[in-house]
């Protein structure tokens with residue numbers, strides 16, 4: 001079977017670019033009022049593709065659909081069933097909210113958007129350099145926008161110069177997509193690499209298992225003539241090819257509570273408060289890793305970012321430098337496949353079944369190459385320095401992260417990260433802990449997870465307790481970010 005290279009002209013640009021130069025961005029979450037008008041608008045919408053342009057564009061438009069949105073545009077159930085179950089069922093269904101930790105203060109009933117009974121259809125993303133933003137939004141909306149859509153919510157973003165609202169550099173580590181399918185999959189990979197199969201981020205290509213993720217395959221007819229054939233079923237039209245799933249969550253950050261907690265636990269010493277925060281994130285505020293950079297390059301780590309990304313946790317097996325529970329060590333433990341030749345199958349089984357010796361070293365953390373995501377979120381709210389956060393007389397205002405990630409398999413990528421590595425009460429030998437930034441601490445029926453353990457060299461680990469809930473989920477939904485061909489198909493062009 002031959003695989004063609006990716007046609008960037010058919011892929012929405014967000015898969016390839018973060019649009020970092022376009023520091024103004026807004027997200028319109030809309031419901032379709034008039035399908036015919038919505039199709040007219042969609043046909044004219046200047047959606048930006050992933051072709052690299054010189055000079056780069058000053059503005060970009062991206063469009064994604066919820067499952068009810070696709071149904072609204074006329075996709076019959078037979079086609080909808082080709083999409084993944086998690087996309088079709090949505091983020092706020094009962095089983096999923098428990099899986100994601102969306103209970104209590106995070107419960108979908110409390111969300112500002114995306115909760116039960118508040119159906120959304122489209123996510124329209126506007127990016128532009130600041131001086132072009134207003135005119136770009138206006139011209140893109142055009143005359144049909146208000147006839148076609150009802151705006152459920154308009155989410156603005158802010159430019160914090162690469163930091164997230166707690167004050168730590170963000171967007172540093174991203175997987176590198178193997179666009180040309182240079183790496184063989186399936187494979188056994190005993191060393192960590194940052195290169196990940198294109199099929200992990202685009203439907204219609206081989207993923208890390210060497211397989212092609214399920215997506216709707218259509219019988220050819222006059223309406224879908226423009227869609228590409230499926231590589232694994234050439235007599236079918238591939239509605240998913242060059243598209244992907246987009247996860248969006250509005251994560252409100254209580255910046256004052258975060259710094260107040262750190263400051264109290266550091267005995268009123270701001271420098272020490274910063275050090276505790278650094279351990280919780282797993283990088284310094286400036287974004288440096290807590291481990292020395294290794295000499296050997298890591299495949300897929302660009303020389304430009306080597307100072308921040310050329311490391312694994314192999315040099316820190318006890319978590320003394322970067323605690324196991326730190327946000328970045330949880331979300332990317334930088335490990336590779338289980339080294340079967342060093343540990344017998346029987347012993348592996350014993351450990352999997354939980355009868356092995358207890359402790360950090362024997363815990364199995366699944367290989368990361370099956371669980372990478374592309375992060376494309378943006379911050380909102382104004383900057384608040386740690387000093388300002390500690391002043392109680394300043395008015396509070398909403399701040400946080402419009403978390404957005406792209407992945408071809410929501411269950412195995414985003415949901416696995418959120419459930420097994422972030423929200424789980426047991427991770428890497430730790431109990432009574434969840435992600436120190438994101439944990440919601442008290443899920444009904446689960447142990448309290450308000451601890452954070454920092455192993456120490458030759459001494460007992462230091463454990464900080466009483467962590468509060470610093471992040472609250474305010475909205476969320478799963479979307480499909482289609483190829484440009486699929487977009488034209490939805491628009492009936």
Ligand code: HEM
Nearest residue numbers: 164168169170171172173251281328331332401417418471
């Ligand atoms: C308000 C919420 C969040 C904050 C403040 C936050 C903050 C950060 C920071 C400061 C970094 C280090 C910089 C970098 O490597 O880019 C980071 C890395 C990362 N975060 Fe988050 N994050 C949040 C939510 C999430 C969520 C919900 C997920 C996934 C479900 C996630 C996944 C990741 C991943 C995969 C990395 C890169 C780790 C690596 O490759 O080393 N984050 N985050």
